[in-house]
Amino acid sequence: MGLHEPVEDWASDFDHTDDAWAADPFPIWNELRQTCPVAHSDRYRGVWLPTRHEDISAIAYDTERFTSRSVVVSEFRPPHEMAPAGVAPPISSDPPFHKGARRVLLPAFSPQAVDRLEPSTRAYCEELVDGLRGHDVVDAAEGYAQHIPVRVIAHMLGLPEADADRFRGFVNHVLEGVALPMEERAAGMLELFEYLKAQIDDHVAHPRDDLISYLLDAELDGEKLDFFHVGRTIALLLIAGIDTTWSAVGASLWHLAGHPADRERLVAEPELLPTAMEELLRAYAPVTMARLVREDMDFAGCPMKADDFVLLPFPAANRDPDAFDRADEVLIDREVNRHAAFGLGIHRCAGSHLARMEMRVALEVWLEAFPTFHLADPAAVRWSGGQVRGPRTLPLRMS
Amino acid sequence: MRVHVDQEICEGHGRCYAIAPELFEPDEIGNGHEVGDGTVTPELERKARLAVGNCPERAITVEEG
C-alpha cells in the first residue's frame, strides 16, 4: 500500500499494512512471539500486537476490558455515542446488546439454511470453471475465487447480481483503504450507504423472500430493527463475507499450486477435503480482528491506554507452537485442529457455516475440473495486506 | 462413554456435528447438542474424541465409562 513509512522495527513500530506483512507475515509473528509477544506501535494513534495464542484468546474472551466499538484499525475512533450497536452490528457491538443483534442473524446462516444454498453455489462455480477451460494461464484470484462470495451474498440478500463489481469496490475501499485519508474513506462509506439505502427502500416497498426483507421484518426485544440497524448489518455482511472468503479460497489454491503432493492427494482422496480445508484455514487464516482498550489498564505487563487499538491476529494464534504441534507445517490430514480462523467467543463468525460451504464447493469444483495446476510465476503473486490477507493476483499454469 | 455440550460455552462453530453427526446435532442457531443422552457406542469413541479435539471453545465434555 505504501502510504506509510516502511517498517524497520516490528517490535516497536509495526504496521499491518506494510508490504512485508502482506507478502509473508509468518516470520514476523514467529520472531515477535519469542522476543516481544505483545508489541506496540505509535502508528494509528497507538496500537498493540499480541502474537501468542494464549493472549489472543484471552483478549477475544475479555469483552469487559476490550470493546468491539471498532474492529478495523485506522487513525479514527468511532464516537462513544455509537454504542451499544456500534457502526456495524453485531460485529461492533458489546454485551449485552450484542447477543440480540447476533441472534437475529444466526438462523439465516445456520447449517440448515446454508445447505439450501449449496446447489446454486455449485452451479455458479461450475459456470466459472467452464469459462476458464482451455486457457494456459488463469488468474485464480481474479477469475475465480473473487466472484463466488459476491454472487452468493448478493443472492442471499436480494441485491442485483449485476451490481457485483460495485460491492467489490465498496468492500475494497473499506478494508484496504485504511491507510487513505479520512475524507476519502468517509466518501467511500457514504457511497456504500447510499447504494444500500436505495436497495432497502425498494425492499420496504416490495417485500420478498430474501435476507433484506427478513431483516426488515425481524424483531429485537419485541420491536422491529430500526432502518439504520438493518442498513449497517447489511453493510457488514457485504464487508465481512466477500474479501474473507475470496482470501480463503485463493490461499487454498495458492497452497495446492505450490505443493503438488497435497494437490495430488486431494484429487485422489476427495473425502479428505473437509479435513484439509480446516488445515488450510488454520495455516492461512485470512482475518485479523481488532479491539479498542476500554480503560487504562495493564495487560500481560503492557500499559494499555483507553482507545488504544489491539490487533487480534487469529492467523498468528493459529501458528503458535504452544497451541499446535508442528505449527508452521501444513499437514492436510491434521485431525486435531482447534484453529481460531473464525474467531473465538461471542463474536464467532456468524457466516462460518456459509464460508465453509463456499470454500468446500469452490475447491471441489476446481479440483474436479482442473486436477493439475502450478504457480505460473511465483513472483507475480500479490497478497493483500491489512486485516484481511489473501492472494489478489494468482496466475496459475493450467497443465 | 458419554458426551455433553455446555451451552454456556458453545458458540456454534459446528465442528462437532460436522465431524460426528451421529453424536451431535445443530439447533436453529447452529449451536451443537449431543444426540439423545449423549451415549457413545464403542465404535464411535474415536469420532467423539475428534469432536472434542476440534471444538475451538472446548465446550464438549466427555464422561468416561
Ligand code: HEM
Ligand atoms: C473464510 C471466510 C471468513 C473468515 C475467515 C471470517 C472470519 C471472521 C472472524 C475472525 C470473525 C470474528 C470477529 C471478532 O472477533 O470481532 C468474524 C465475524 C463475523 N463474520 Fe466472518 N469470516 C468469514 C466469512 C464470513 C461470511 C461469508 C459472512 C457472511 C456473509 C461473515 C459474517 C460475519 C459476521 C456477521 C461476523 C460478526 C459476528 C458477531 O460479531 O457476532 N463472515 N468473521
Ligand code: SF4
Ligand atoms: S464444535 Fe464446540 S462450539 Fe462448535 S457447535 Fe460444537 S460444541 Fe459448539
